[in-house]
Every structure is written in structure tokens, then in C-alpha cells.
Amino acid sequence: MECQECHERPATLHFSKIVNGNKTEIHVCEYCAKEKGYMGYEDEAYSLHNLLSGLFNFDAGSGFSEQHTSSVPSEKGLTCPKCGMTYQEFARIGKFGCAHCYQTFSDRLNPVFRRVHSGNTTHHGKIPSRIGSGIQQKRKLSEYREQLKQLIANEEFESAAEVRDKIKQLEKDLNRDGEGEEE
Amino acid sequence: MSLQQFMNEAISPWMKEEGPDSDIVMSSRIRLARNFEQVPFPIIADSADLEKVLLFFQKEYEHQSFSNYNDLALVKMRDLKPIEKKVLVEKHLISPHLAENDEEAAALISSNEQVSVMVNEEDHIRIQLYFPGFQLEKALEQAFTFDDWLEERINYAFDEKRGYLTSCPTNVGTGMRASVMMHLPALALTQKINRMIPAISQLGLVVRGIYGEGSEAIGNIFQISNQITLGKSEQDIVQDLRSVVNQLIDQERKARQLLVEQSELQLEDRIFRSYGILQHSRIIESKEAAKCLSDVQLGIDVGYINDISKSILNELMILSQPGFLQHYAKRMLSAKERDVLRASLIRERFKLEI
Ligand SMILES: [Zn+2]
Numbered sequence A: 001m002e003c004q005e006c007h008e009r010p011a012t013l014h015f016s017k018i019v020n021g022n023k024t025e026i027h028v029c030e031y032c033a034k035e036k037g038y039m040g041y042e043d044e045a046y047s048l049h050n051l052l053s054g055l056f057n058f059d060a061g062s063g064f065s066e067q068h069t070s071s072v073p074s075e076k077g078l079t080c081p082k083c084g085m086t087y088q089e090f091a092r093i094g095k096f097g098c099a100h101c102y103q104t105f106s107d108r109l110n111p112v113f114r115r116v117h118s119g120n121t122t123h124h125g126k127i128p129s130r131i132g133s134g135i136q137q138k139r140k141l142s143e144y145r146e147q148l149k150q151l152i153a154n155e156e157f158e159s160a161a162e163v164r165d166k167i168k169q170l171e172k173d174l175n176r177d178g179e180g181e182e183e
Numbered sequence B: 001m002s003l004q005q006f007m008n009e010a011i012s013p014w015m016k017e018e019g020p021d022s023d024i025v026m027s028s029r030i031r032l033a034r035n036f037e038q039v040p041f042p043i044i045a046d047s048a049d050l051e052k053v054l055l056f057f058q059k060e061y062e063h064q065s066f067s068n069y070n071d072l073a074l075v076k077m078r079d080l081k082p083i084e085k086k087v088l089v090e091k092h093l094i095s096p097h098l099a100e101n102d103e104e105a106a107a108l109i110s111s112n113e114q115v116s117v118m119v120n121e122e123d124h125i126r127i128q129l130y131f132p133g134f135q136l137e138k139a140l141e142q143a144f145t146f147d148d149w150l151e152e153r154i155n156y157a158f159d160e161k162r163g164y165l166t167s168c169p170t171n172v173g174t175g176m177r178a179s180v181m182m183h184l185p186a187l188a189l190t191q192k193i194n195r196m197i198p199a200i201s202q203l204g205l206v207v208r209g210i211y212g213e214g215s216e217a218i219g220n221i222f223q224i225s226n227q228i229t230l231g232k233s234e235q236d237i238v239q240d241l242r243s244v245v246n247q248l249i250d251q252e253r254k255a256r257q258l259l260v261e262q263s264e265l266q267l268e269d270r271i272f273r274s275y276g277i278l279q280h281s282r283i284i285e286s287k288e289a290a291k292c293l294s295d296v297q298l299g300i301d302v303g304y305i306n307d308i309s310k311s312i313l314n315e316l317m318i319l320s321q322p323g324f325l326q327h328y329a330k331r332m333l334s335a336k337e338r339d340v341l342r343a344s345l346i347r348e349r350f351k352l353e354i
């Protein structure tokens, strides 16, 4: 697809914009995006950041917010108790004010993340070892369970028994940690 | 200051080492975004909050306790002159955004300029690691080492489901941006790059050229990086990037070979004309300089030019920028004055080699 502004370069940026309630699809190259003010001043002359607010507004205008206004009457006043960022502010600038904002706006984030991260909404990368040892054990546990299924399917019962023991041990550890926290 | 000394400052020491595939891949970079759990993000935090973040690094710096990096220097933005900031930006050691944040913003920079940690940028912490040539895995490994060390001392903003929490939703998850700077003159010359960019963007990667007025990227330099930070592991992201970059390297090599075989004389003529311009011009704009430098670099890589150091493009692209020129001249320069100084510095640089 070619850029709709210069008709010269390929369009590498695609986004929707709401003008007077009408949704318009925009396909431009980086150069024109910058030139026409679709992007502001940016680190490394590029980013989605400024296109994001268009994205949030798109989500708000696509019926998504209506569903929520019925169930949560004070939706418009949704404000992060930690930093004071309102959802409207967040949608306008496209940035969170603090870590707690992720919880505050949690219900509305999946559609946004899906669009920005090719359909993904859940982290699968590194986990800080100190604060995340429990998470790591849980991940390990599901890996072992997967392995166990495979081994049984392949009739490798000796290895399967080993993995089963590992699972038992891990489950024990996890339970003990859990009790520890409650005390 | 002698020119030689200034050159030593213009090009970062790590750039002088030759990395794998360095005829095409100029550099590899990993950047990790991290935040303190209890402190609001810089965009909204008050200066007392940001001062706390800065103080952490100040203390660690005074205790000289950074793991593996005992040669980090702490540079506070409030202590720098505008031109000094500009030079750091042009060397990619800090971002323009950090330079703007000013009061509580700082950077820790290693003496070989391979590691830089930005403090109070858009996120509280941005760890950057550069390697020459194509070495993403190595950069990732070292970035993780530093990250592990920090994580023992800081409660990171982290969530089981969302991963590392960042100010911008485009960085959440791994918080990682992996990127590779590539010189792709043959793909650009044959216009093949234009057909490849859309395909690459469909893989969740971004190709960025620095575009001037035309459709040609300045200096035929392209940056390939991951767009997606959520839902994939760091290793998978690097792997995806690696396979695309490998294909680009392959295609660029083929295109270079074809150019040499099919239009040897035209190619040689183009390269040596550019060489002549760099050696003899008295006024040169940045765009023309970049084009000529790209040609000369190609000339070195295909073996037409043998008497110039291999990283001339990297080096002179940095040197030709306004901040560097003004730092060298020790005063503000008009655009016209910069074009004159640029030409004279490039001429002298080539004289040093011969
Ligand atoms: Zn365009």
C-alpha cells in the first residue's frame, strides 16, 4: 500500500482517527506522518506514542465505553487513586501515570494492547527473580505438566515418573510458600 | 583540541571494534525500560519523587557498586551545556527526550560508551547496550546482567499478567526494544527495499529510514526493531529480528554482487565521484555528505577502495551533525557555516587516512 499523502513511499503506519465522530483510516509513510503532524517530536524520529491517543479514542467510540457506562456509572470519572491520572487524560496523552494505573484502567486495556501488540495481552518474558519466584514456579509447573502429557503419550513411562515426582515436589513447595504468606 | 583527539571523541570506542557482518550491520542495540514500583512515572511525578530515583543512582555511583561496570560515569543533565547534550544525543548515548527533562534527568555512561543507563527518561530507568555488528544475543545477555543487578536493589513495577509496567503502553511486557542499524545501499539503489518494508512490518517489526526530502533514506541507513513487547519472550523477539536481519543481509549481499557484475563501471564511477566530492568539496550539506559517505562505504565493502578505515560511515555520519560541528567550533553556527565546517572536517579526516 502506498502512502496516501506523497504516493511515493510505502505506507508503514496505519491508524484510525476520529473526526467529528467519523472514523477515518489513515495510511502514511513515516516521513509524511511527521510532516503532516501525525507524529510529534519523538525520540529517534519515530514512535507510535502519539498515534496512540487516536487508538484509545477509537476504542472509546466503538461502543466499548457504552458497555461500561451501563455497568459502571462513574466510568467517566475513572481516576487512578495513586497518581490522580484520569482515564480521559490517559486516553488523550496515551501514557500511564504510575504502575497502579494498570490496575485502575485494567478493564479497558485488553483491546488497546491487542491492537498495539498484535493480539497479545499477556506477558511471556523475563520475570524478576526476587519478586517473581512464585510466578516462576507456577510457570515451571505448567511446563512440567505439558512435558508429562507428552511423555505419557510417547509411552516413555520411566521419564514420566521422574517428571511426576518433580511436579509433586514443586506443588509441595508452592503450598508451603502459600501458607507462609498467610501466617 | 587537535582533530585526531576530536575524532577519538566523535566515534565511540566500541564502534572501532569490528563485529560480525559489520559490512552491513553497523550496530546492535538492546534497550530495557524499567520503573520503580512506588514512584509515579516521570511524565506526572513531582521533582521530589524524581529526585528519589536520581538519588538511588547517585548513591550506587558513589559506592562504585555497579556490577561488572565499575567505569560508569554519572552525567546529570542540569550540569550540561546545550551543545554537550546535543553531542550525547548525536552519539545515541542519550535520547532527545532525556535532554529535555533536564532537572532530575541523568545518564550513567560506561567509558567505552557501550552501556548507557538513562535515569528519569519517559520511564525511570532505560538500560541501553550497544555492540558493533550483528550481536543482539550478546547485547541481550549483558543487558540482563545489569537488569538482574538492579532488580536485587529496586522493587520494579512488575505485574504477573502485564510484565514490566512502563509509562507507554507500547513498551509494556518485556519493556525491550531490540534494534539493528543496517547500511543497505544496494537494496536502496535497486529500490528493492521499498518492496521489503511492508512484508517486514507484517512480522511485528519496524523498518525506519531517516528520510530526507526524497524517498531515499539518508545515507541508506535503516533501523530494524521490534514493535511488539507483549506476549513474546525477549529471546523470541530477538530470534524473530535475527531471522529478518539475516534475510536482509543475504539480499543486500546478492544485490551488491549483481550491481558489481552488471554495472561495474557505473558503480565504480558513482563511488569514486562521491569519494572525490568528500575529498575536495568546500561546502557540503548533510544530505549530500550522507549520500557520498554511503557510496564510499559501499566502495570499501566491495573492495574498490582499500585505503580508508572500515567504519568511516559510522564515524563521519556522527561527526557531520550540528551538535558535533558546533562543539568542535566551540560556538553556535549558521547552517551555511556548518556546511563549510563539515566539508573541511571531512577533507581533513580523509587526509589522515592517506
Ligand atoms: Zn508519504
Ligand SMILES: [Zn+2]
Pocket (backbone or CB within 6 Å): A080, A081, A082, A083, A084, A085, A096, A097, A098, A099, A100, A101, A102
Ligand atoms: Zn496511576
